[in-house]
Amino acid sequence: MGVEKYPEALEFILHWGEMGTHWGANRSVAQVHALLYLSKKPLDAEAICGALDLARSNVSTALKELQGYGIVRRTHVAGDRRDHFVAETELWEMFMAITAERKKREIDPVIAKLAELKERMAANKDLPAHVRDRIGGMHDFINTLTTWYGQVRGLKKSTLISLMKLGAKVARFIPGGKD
Amino acid sequence: MGVEKYPEALEFILHWGEMGTHWGANRSVAQVHALLYLSKKPLDAEAICGALDLARSNVSTALKELQGYGIVRRTHVAGDRRDHFVAETELWEMFMAITAERKKREIDPVIAKLAELKERMAANKDLPAHVRDRIGGMHDFINTLTTWYGQVRGLKKSTLISLMKLGAKVARFIPGGKD
DNA sequence: CGATAGTTTCAGAAATAACCGAAATACTCT
DNA sequence: AGAGTATTTCGGTTATTTCTGAAACTATCG
Numbered sequence: 001m002g003v004e005k006y007p008e009a010l011e012f013i014l015h016w017g018e019m020g021t022h023w024g025a026n027r028s029v030a031q032v033h034a035l036l037y038l039s040k041k042p043l044d045a046e047a048i049c050g051a052l053d054l055a056r057s058n059v060s061t062a063l064k065e066l067q068g069y070g071i072v073r074r075t076h077v078a079g080d081r082r083d084h085f086v087a088e089t090e091l092w093e094m095f096m097a098i099t100a101e102r103k104k105r106e107i108d109p110v111i112a113k114l115a116e117l118k119e120r121m122a123a124n125k126d127l128p129a130h131v132r133d134r135i136g137g138m139h140d141f142i143n144t145l146t147t148w149y150g151q152v153r154g155l156k157k158s159t160l161i162s163l164m165k166l167g168a169k170v171a172r173f174i175p176g177g178k179d
Numbered sequence: 180m181g182v183e184k185y186p187e188a189l190e191f192i193l194h195w196g197e198m199g200t201h202w203g204a205n206r207s208v209a210q211v212h213a214l215l216y217l218s219k220k221p222l223d224a225e226a227i228c229g230a231l232d233l234a235r236s237n238v239s240t241a242l243k244e245l246q247g248y249g250i251v252r253r254t255h256v257a258g259d260r261r262d263h264f265v266a267e268t269e270l271w272e273m274f275m276a277i278t279a280e281r282k283k284r285e286i287d288p289v290i291a292k293l294a295e296l297k298e299r300m301a302a303n304k305d306l307p308a309h310v311r312d313r314i315g316g317m318h319d320f321i322n323t324l325t326t327w328y329g330q331v332r333g334l335k336k337s338t339l340i341s342l343m344k345l346g347a348k349v350a351r352f353i354p355g356g357k358d
Numbered sequence: 359c360g361a362t363a364g365t366t367t368c369a370g371a372a373a374t375a376a377c378c379g380a381a382a383t384a385c386t387c388t
Numbered sequence: 389a390g391a392g393t394a395t396t397t398c399g400g401t402t403a404t405t406t407c408t409g410a411a412a413c414t415a416t417c418g
Contacts, residue, residue: 008296008303009310015292021374022285024201026406037317040309045365055408060366081416082364089313091320106201113194117187124187130219131188134268138216141270144343151347162353164323167330173352174341200404205376224395234378239396260386261394 003038004051012038013052024102025065028054032062033071033087042075042084070097092157100153107146114139182217183230191217192231203281204244207233211241212250212266221254221263249276271336279332286325293318 003009013034020030031052036043043051048059063085066072071088088094118139121132152160163170182188192213199209210231215222222230227238242264245251250267267273297318300311331339342349 003307003310006303006306006310008300008306008314011292012296012314015289019285019289022203028407038310038313040307057366057368057409058407061407064366089316091316095320095324106198110194110198113190117191121187124185127185127187128182128219131182131185131217134217135187135191137268137270141274145274148343148346155347155350158355159350159353163349164327166353167327168334170342170349170352171334171338173349174338174345176337207377236379236396236398237377240377243396 002035002043002047002051003040004035009038024106028052028058029062029065032059033066036066036072036085036087037089039087042077042086044077044080044082044084046082048085069101092161096153099149103146103149107142111139111142111146114142181214181222181226181230182219183214188217203285207231207237208241208244211238212245215245215251215264215266216268218266221256221265223256223259223261223263225261227264248280271340275332278328282325282328286321290318290321290325293321 004013013031016034017027017031020033021027023030025033031054032048035048035051045056045059045063048054048063049056052059054062063072066087067074071094072085073088074083075086077084088097114135117135121127121135155163183192192210195213196206196210199212200206202209204212210233211227214227214230224235224238224242227233227242228235231238233241242251245266246253250273251264252267253262254265256263267276293314296314300306300314334342
């Protein structure tokens with residue numbers, strides 16, 4: 001019996017799907033992800049269709065997308081020819097995979113565009129200074145954030161968890177950062 | 180002359196609008212924001228319509244949304260009866276305002292739903308243990324992240340900037356976190 | 359080398375979200 | 389108060405995205 005038969009599990013799937021529409025993903029992608037996340041055993045595409053009442057092709061697209069994010073992978077089940085799928089259940093891994101992919105899709109293009117504009121603006125003498133400053137400032141700001149992100153994501157998981165537990169107390173290590 | 184007449188400024192506005200569609204906002208909202216961000220002087224709604232070729236009502240809705248995020252505010256211009264609008268140009272402030280609002284809209288409802296499910300699952304004896312664990316684990320994980328966020332966002336801006344500059348070096352202060 | 363089972367692609371249909379313009383409402387000044 | 393101007397709300401339209409079902413493609417087994 002599939003987990004989607006339990007009311008709480010189904011509600012989780014539906015809510016997750018709904019939230020997905022407000023984030024980058026569409027409803028189907030988020031629902032498939034939620035189902036796999038709750039499932040103990042690998043599921044084949046047909047089983048997912050049945051559980052969520054989605055078209056086979058839609059499930060295929062969703063699985064591809066989730067594999068693109070790196071949070072779902074194919075496995076093989078002995079004695080079964082069909083592909084089966086499992087979701088990453090380590091939440092830290094999942095979170096890292098999603099942020100990395102979203103950065104690639106949504107932040108990197110902005111940085112590239114801002115860099116391009118910056119270059120062109122340097123050669124454009126009658127552009128008001130404040131426009132140059134604002135666009136340049138945005139570029140610098142996003143660069144600062146992503147550089148920080150790039151460094152921090154390289155830390156060991158255990159170190160990151162310790163840092164999170166420390167919370168606001170990290171400020172103790174900063175001169176003048178008592179509060 | 181409005182900034183949207185400069186090719187680089189216009190490109191910034193269009194690109195920002197396009198990216199907006201991939202984030203929570205719609206194109207119009209993001210474009211209005213970009214225009215105000217680049218504008219040195221406060222703009223009235225009519226001027227925004229003209230600059231971006233949007234319907235008056237659409238601009239009205241966009242301005243309301245941006246004020247809801249706390250990144251645009253109304254001002255008055257001497258000798259002019261119309262409302263005028265300016266964007267937050269302090270990028271750090273802007274970033275904090277957006278993350279706070281997105282948390283409220285997109286994360287808090289998930290936490291509430293997960294808490295509700297957790298409670299109901301506790302009373303449901305024939306629910307498989309792994310379903311309880313996975314949903315509970317998600318709840319704990321998101322709580323950990325948001326608790327950390329809540330603490331860190333309370334720090335002084337200067338402290339936060341110092342921490343960012345430190346980057347991966349913060350790990351030095353964690354026992355066993357050399358890398 | 360077919361036959362069969364499994365998967366993906368794609369064009370159109372359905373659903374959703376964005377946008378416009380007209381009408382209603384609110385405000386300001388005399 | 390009421391004329392004139394500014395702003396918001398709302399029903400309908402358009403644009404965009406998502407989803408489907410059929411067809412094409414791929415792989416595996418006898």
